Amino acid sequence: MTYPVSVGVVPALVNRRRLTTFFRLLLAIPHVILVGGLGIGFASRDNDSTISTFGFGGLLGAVAAFLAVVSWFTIVIAGTHILGIRQFCSFFLRWRTRATAYVMLLADAYPPFGDAPYPTEVQIVDPPEPRERLTVAFRIILAIPHLFILFFLYLGWCLMTVIAWFAILFSGSYPQGLYEFGVGVLRWMVRVEAYMLLLVDEYPPFSLS
Numbered sequence: 001m002t003y004p005v006s007v008g009v010v011p012a013l014v015n016r017r018r019l020t021t022f023f024r025l026l027l028a029i030p031h032v033i034l035v036g037g038l039g040i041g042f043a044s045r046d047n048d049s050t051i052s053t054f055g056f057g058g059l060l061g062a063v064a065a066f067l068a069v070v071s072w073f074t075i076v077i078a079g080t081h082i083l084g085i086r087q088f089c090s091f092f093l094r095w096r097t098r099a100t101a102y103v104m105l106l107a108d109a110y111p112p113f114g115d116a117p118y119p120t121e122v123q124i125v126d127p128p129e130p131r132e133r134l135t136v137a138f139r140i141i142l143a144i145p146h147l148f149i150l151f152f153l154y155l156g157w158c159l160m161t162v163i164a165w166f167a168i169l170f171s172g173s174y175p176q177g178l179y180e181f182g183v184g185v186l187r188w189m190v191r192v193e194a195y196m197l198l199l200v201d202e203y204p205p206f207s208l209s
Contacts, residue, residue, distance in 0.1 A: 004125035005194040007187045031099035036061040064092045079130030132201040157185045184208025
């Protein structure tokens with residue numbers, strides 16, 4: 001079955017822009033401030049390492065995380081996701097996906113600030129109402145296996161992006177195998193974040209495809 005969150009990426013393997021690639025992290029700073037980075041990492045407290053999953057990063061991400069908490073109550077109590085909240089969280093996730101694709105060198109075009117056509121797009125199918133109260137009530141617990149796997153996928157993704165950065169600077173091309181891996185991790189990440197933001201009820205697949 002097709003998952004209700006899909007990520008379309010226009011392949012960008014050859015004739016890449018070396019100059020913007022070289023300064024990619026600097027160019028992406030405004031977007032990172034607004035919609036954040038990868039959003040999941042290890043936090044150390046009292047000599048005990050735990051997975052930190054609070055917030056999706058950036059100023060808008062903090063708002064989206066707060067609204068997800070509000071939505072948790074409205075869905076568990078009434079089975080309804082407030083339309084305005086859903087629209088904002090979907091907007092945030094679309095923007096965040098485009099910015100992430102840019103940071104991770106999957107696209108060369110500069111991301112728009114907000115909604116506009118871009119080589120990386122996200123489609124989210126609205127779930128039927130009333131929503132699944134039980135899975136929403138235990139959403140964070142249910143997502144733990146994905147968050148754990150994504151942490152290690154992110155590490156691999158960052159390493160592969162560094163390799164791709166050098167490859168683009170020297171050859172102007174993004175190695176196809178690394179590119180496909182990056183797109184796969186992006187898809188997995190977006191599906192899980194949509195699940196965490198309560199935009200869908202269907203459990204995300206453990207898949208890069």
